[in-house]
Amino acid sequence: MTEEQKNQENSVRYPLFGFPKIIPYAKAHRKTILVMVLCGALVSMIDAVYPLFNRYALDHFIGGQTLDTILPFIFLYLIVLFIQVVTNFISTYFSGKVEMSVDRDLRNAAFNHLQELSFSYFNQNNVGYIHARVMSDTGKIGEMAAWRLMDLVWNGSYLIFMLIMMLSINVRLFFWLLVLVPIDFFITWVFQEKLVTLNRKIREINSRITGNFNEGITGARSIKTLVVEDRMDDDFRKDSEEMRRVSIRAGHYSATLIALVTLMGSTALAIVLWKGGSLTRSGAIQIGTLSVFMSYALSMIDPIQQIVVTLAHLIGIQVNIERFTRLMGQKSDVADTPEVIERYGDTFHPKRENWEPLFGDIEFRSVDFRYPDGDEYVLQNFDLKVPQGTNVAIVGETGAGKSTLVNLVCRFYEPTSGQVLIDGRDARERSQLWLHSNIGYVLQTPHLFSGTVRDNLRYGKPDATDEEIWSALQLVSADDVVKKMDKGLDSEVGEGGDMLSTGEKQLLSFARALLADPRILVLDEATSSIDLLTEHKIQKAIATVIKGRTSFVVAHRLSTIVGADVILAVKDGKIVERGTHQELMKQHGYYHELYTRQFADMAADMVAAQ
Amino acid sequence: MAKVQQSRKTESQKAAAPLAFPTRWSLVISFLRGVKKWYVLFMITSTIVSVLNLVNPKIIGFTVDSVIDSESAEVPWWIAPFVRKAGGLEWLRQNLWAIALFVALVALVRAISRYIAEASSFRASETLVKNMRDDLFSHILRLPYSWHGENSTGDIIQRCTSDVETVKVFLSDQLSQLFVTIIMLFLSLFFMFRINVRLALAAAIFIPVIVFYSLFFHSRIASSFEKADEEEGKLSSIAQENLTGVRVVRAFGRESYERERFEKQNQLYTSYWVKLMRTLSLFWTSGDLVTYLQTLTILVYGSQLAVQGRLTAGDLIAFISYNEMLVWPIRALGRMIAEMSKAGISIDRLRYIMNSEEEKDLPDAVCPPLNQDIEFQHVTYAYENGTDDVLSDVSFKIKGGTTFGILGGTGSGKSTLMHLLDRLYDLPEAEKKDMDSQEAEDQPRAEKKDQPCAESQDLSFARKEEKSVCQGGGRILIGGTDISKIKRAYLRHHVGMVLQEPYLFSRTLSENIAITQPELVMTDVRDAARTASLDETVEHFSKGYDTYVGERGVTLSGGQKQRTAIAQMLIRRPEIMIFDDSLSAVDAETDAKIRAALKTRTRGSTTILISHRISTLMHADSILVLDHGKVSAQGTHEELLKKSPIYRRIYELQVQGSALAERRETE
Secondary structure (H helix, E strand, O other), X not given: OOHHHHHHHHHOOOHHHHHHHHHHHHHHHHHHHHHHHHHHHHHHHHHHHHHHHHHHHHHHHHHHOOOOOHHHHHHHHHHHHHHHHHHHHHHHHHHHHHHHHHHHHHHHHHHHHHHHOOHHHHHHOOHHHHHXXXXXXXXXXXXXXXXXXXXXXXXXXXXHHHHHHHHHHOHHHHHHHHOHHHHHHHHHHHHHHHHHHHHHHHHHHHHHHHHHHHHHHHOHHHHHHHOOHHHHHHHHHHHHHHHHHHHHHHHHHHHHHHHHHHHHHHHHHHHHHHHHHHHHHOOOOOHHHHHHHHHHHHHOHHHHHHHHHHHHHHHHHHHHHHHHHHXXXXXXXXXXXXXXXXXXXXXXXXXXXXXXXXXXXXXXXXEEEOOOOOOOOOEEEEEEEEOOOOEEEEEEOOOOOOHHHHHHHOOOOOOOEEEEEEOOEEHHHOOHHHHHOOXXXXXXXXXXXXXXXXXXXXXXOOOOOHHHHHHXXXXXXXXXXXXXXXXXXXXXXXXXXXXXXXXXXXXXXXHHHHHHOOOEEEEEOOOOOOOHHHHHHHHHHHHHHHOOOEEEEEOOOHHHHHHOOEEEEEEOOEEEEEEOHHHHHHXXXXXXXXXXXXXXXXXXXXXXXX | OHHHHHHHHHHHHHHHOOOOOOOHHHHHHHOOOOOHHHHHHHHHHHHHHHHHHHHHHHHHHHHHHHHHOOOOOOOOXXXXXXXXXXXXXXXXXXXXXXXXXXXXXXXXXXXXXXXXHHHHHHHHHHHHHHHHHHHHHHHXXXXXXXXXXXXXXHHHHHHHHHHHHHHHHHHHHHHHHHHHHHHHHHHHHHHHHHHOHHHXXXXXXXXXXXXXXXXXHHHHHHHHHHHHHHHHHHHHHHXXXXXXXXXXXXXXXXXXXXXXXXXXXXXXXXXXHHHHHHHHHHHHHHHHHHHHHHHHHHHHHHHHHHHOOOOOHHHHHHHHHHHHHHHHHHHHHHHHHHHHHHHHHHHHHHHHHHHOOOOOOOOOOEOOXXXXXXXXEEEEEOOOOOOOOOEEEEEEEEOOOOEEEEEOOOOOOHHHHHHHHOXXXXXXXXXXXXXXXXXXXXXXXXXXXXXXXXXXXXXXOOOHHHHHHHHEEEEEEEOOEEHHHEOHHHHHHHEEEEOOOOOOOOOEHHHHHOOOOOOOOHHHHHHHHHHOOOHHHXXXXXXXXXXXXXXXXXXXXXXXXXXXXXXXXXXXXXXEEEEEOOOOOOOHHHHHHHHHHHHHHOOOOEEEEEEOOHHHHOOOOEEEEEEOOEEEEEEOHHHHHHHOHHHHHHHHHHHOHHHHHHHHHHO
């Protein structure tokens, strides 16, 4: 957790615990929520009524030494019980339903919103963080809309009904007990505040401990070669000891709270015995009434404690609401204008009938560009014409900013000033989806989705037939990969394609791109070394897929560079050299150095393979 | 799937060897140090609490009957002396505050005991968890490196975090709750039976019904929970895949498809949970029904008994209070028992880690000087799950104090060679000797290699060391001492190894560099950083050497990491230094600069350079060419140029690489 996030956790406070913020999402379920709340209140009311049955039994049956009304008594009890069971079922079931439905709607909203957000958002926030917004914040908010609300309803109405009952039975005893209510609230609140702070601390230490385990396991080799086991051990023990200390302190507070709460209950009871006892002896109330008050005295404390705990929870949930609303309020840096949407449709409702064909002529016209989160221009007054069918290679060291051009071509980002023209028209004149539907994209770390091979290959062309799929596979020599799998095209690739090797994933993603038959192709080559046979296959596959298309290759392999129509060498985010392989080699500049170095590393492998 | 099966297999294999913790309890007991007294204190105080809980209704019953109602003049034996002292019943009737005070006093004692019980339970469980975490962590640190290779990182971390949590909840909450519940159950039943046997019987009949119903229910829905969790996992991974693959999604324009996929799974998951919620609500409310029916039974039957004169009003009130105290713990009991089975599974998962064997030294391990000749004799090695030998029959000698180069391509086995030298992996014989040092003798290699192989295929539960004989053989000697006889920590301490992709710890730069040093001396850190050409880079960081590295801090580039690792090694001044492709991410100029600096600094130590690049190795005193796990040639640069065609070809390609490639292209 960063400092900033920690501060947020402390500072966010919305009016009414942020309930108003989630009203738009709860609206669709307002009837269910209404029934749930009413039933919940009824359940609590009946809970407050039960002691009256005891009173009747004590006063009428035992006091009166008669069983004359026993049957109606049983009958009434059963009716009340039946009503309570039914309403209880409805309120808990509906709570579950509301929780899950609100949850679902929030998740859908967040997920769909993310589909339209621009890349700058994804670059500034890591996947884990965004994922938590979609999966866990929504869960917390759903829980709040249902269970925390019901906690308030149940305990609040239980407390109120009990107080009403007491008031209606005996005013004097009622006032004696009423004194305890604010004291209870106060004590519980003080301790709860303390516990919340300590629990936050515990979570923090806990994530440190998890980090330690992570380091101890992933860094095993370094720890062993450096022989620092003892040091790691000592450091770990410091954290685990702190965890123990803080947890015990939290335990001390919660134990004190529990002890105080039981003490309060007994105090209430003692008061009833003392004051109520005198009243009973003087004949002002009957024994049954005394027993009712004793029951109330004992059960009064629990809802008070529950309400305080719920309020503490609600305060905690503010952070989740804040994060969620911030995500939903996030605007995309790259958005289609209303006119474009009018003509070409939006992300989820495309108007394909109005789409023009795309040929693949690309031109950068005096483009200035800096990343939204950066302060330095990475492109300045940049011009480049890429006629249809041209192969552009971009080379440079890892982290040098080779993806910038590709990001602009794909309109993942837009130029700060200047234009990117596609087929002679500004890219912004047509919809993102139109452009994207004509782009093929092969990632450095090939990304497959869980599902079958067929699902994955059809990703860019949902209606591809098996024949088409097989011929695409053959073209990139990936047919062997699929044939060797036990169910062919129906084989599962596992989460993120886990069941396949990197090389195999790469080949399949080439086939996927080929099937989509895009006019523009973007290849981000792999840096990782794979076995030479696959390497060779991939080389061939690249040659196959880029044929006849406008292509941008973020290159790591020599052979792809050599044949390119234009090579752009990137250093520290800027394009330093531009030309064909021969031209650049003659310059003996940066490209020459890069090339020689890469070649040296490859040479050893090449010779060994022969 | 394959991974799971594999780990299961190794688990069952390990089960054949003598285990450190043969049973679940043996493991739990090992964590109990310094904890027992707190558990005892908890048990004593929580018993006091339970007893006092049950005394309360008695006092009330007595007050109602004898004092307020003056129904019976009978005073229970345990209250009688108090009553007498206070001045008899009549005095009490006039002074009810005395009873109130007594109730409050009892409550105070109870509150104090309750505090002690809770606090000691916390102390016990937190200390226990600390023991558990400490033991796990230090055990994992000392497990052989091969163990780390066999087990997936995510799985181990999950065991160390969520399984530890499950066990903690079990040992702190569940076990103590169970104790209290059982005490309460017996005591209140005892009191209830004392009040009225028939009424107590009527009440007690419901207990087994509630417990078994709840137990049955919770074990039944466990699978539904699993199913719902599974669906949540799927949903979560759809989101995860969408986010990591956001470029692919956008580039193929498949946002609608993704939306559909997510919403469909979201709906499926939601409907599972809603169904589960319905079942749960049904269970809760039917539990309520049974509970209140029981209350009704007691009320009606009790009233009848009271009317018949067999029960006093105070007794009935007391009886109802006992019953109320019982109901909730009993309802929780079923759930508790059902959840305990989870803890058992988690303990087993921790037991798997704790039962794996730590790295050990021979009893008579030695610490010889290490700046001597290093000799590899017929080293053959294959990884446990691999089929091909990574190294086959590799023999060579490194003269102490010299610089030795190893040239080889990807997969030539050069890294394995160094892992063996640093004893990250042990050669099979060494492992065998670890087990019983008596049998340590030199057998001819060929015999040893074929013979036990056939055996281990028959015995799928063959012990690990028998199986691993098939992995290879040979010896590695330093100054004539077999390294398997050298103390591991001593050996590793004097062998410095810089890896191609070094791992940095999430600490500051200076702490990383000086991690092996007992004290952080800034001059040493700076000195080492300068030799590794890291100093200029560090100056660019705003916090300099205090820059935090890793997860929570700055991400260093590959080259910066490599240079940090070199500094980290230099500060130790080891006698044997290994650079395993550790300048690969550094540009040529810096590479040369570092090598020049190293040369002056590392005089006297044996230096082993491993590289793809001949320029890195050519000045070494001797160079070994490794090709697919075999020694292809050895000699100085000049010798190799003459006698090794591979070496010569690589040299040509690299030194004249650009020119050659251009020619190739024109061809």
